[in-house]
Structure formats: C-alpha cells, structure tokens
Amino acid sequence: xxxxNKFQDLIKELAAASKECWAAQLALHDLxxxxxxxxxxxxxxxxxxxxxxxDRINKRKDETGVDPIHPxxxxxxxxxxxxxxxxxxx
Numbered sequence: 001x002x003x004x005n006k007f008q009d010l011i012k013e014l015a016a017a018s019k020e021c022w023a024a025q026l027a028l029h030d031l032x033x034x035x036x037x038x039x040x041x042x043x044x045x046x047x048x049x050x051x052x053x054x055d056r057i058n059k060r061k062d063e064t065g066v067d068p069i070h071p072x073x074x075x076x077x078x079x080x081x082x083x084x085x086x087x088x089x090x
Contacts, residue, residue: 028076036074039082043068050089052081 043049049057049068056078057068066073074082 032075032079033071035079036071039074039079040069040071042082042086050082050085052085056081 051057060073060075060078061067064070064073068074
C-alpha cells in the first residue's frame with residue numbers, strides 16, 4: 001500500500017495527465033473545425049453520402065444529432081474515415 005506522500009504524488013501526476021488530455025482534445029476539436037468545410041464540400045461535390053466502413057456515418061449522426069453537411073459532424077475520427085474511404089475507392 002502507498003503511503004500518503006506517494007499517493008499525493010500520484011494524484012499530482014494524474015492532474016498533469018488530465019491537463020495534457022484536455023489539451024489534446026482541444027487540438028482535435030480545432031482540427032475538426034479546420035477541416036469540416038473540406039469534408040462538407042467533398043460530400044456535396046460527390047452528390048451522395050459515402051458509405052464508410054462500420055456504418056460510421058450513421059453512428060456519428062446518432063451520436064451528434066447532426067448530418068454530414070453540418071460542421072459539428074466532422075471530428076478527427078470522421079475526417080480520417082472519410083480519407084480512407086476516398087483513398088480506397090478513387
């Protein structure tokens with residue numbers, strides 16, 4: 001069992017990890033905002049909603065309550081999935 005000082009040190013380390021995780025989430029959010037117009041343009045220019053593996057589009061629609069034409073739809077995972085779709089199909 002840890003003594004109180006070691007336990008407090010672990011809590012401090014966890015606090016630092018939490019700050020780092022928040023920063024990473026904010027960076028991913030910013031990337032989604034940056035590239036969502038590109039993704040929307042691809043969907044509009046393609047004149048259809050692409051079929052991504054594992055039904056990712058429908059899962060994301062259910063998760064967010066918005067469709068692929070909405071900027072909040074596009075997060076980092078969806079941008080990667082859309083790229084993989086086009087890389088494999090074009």
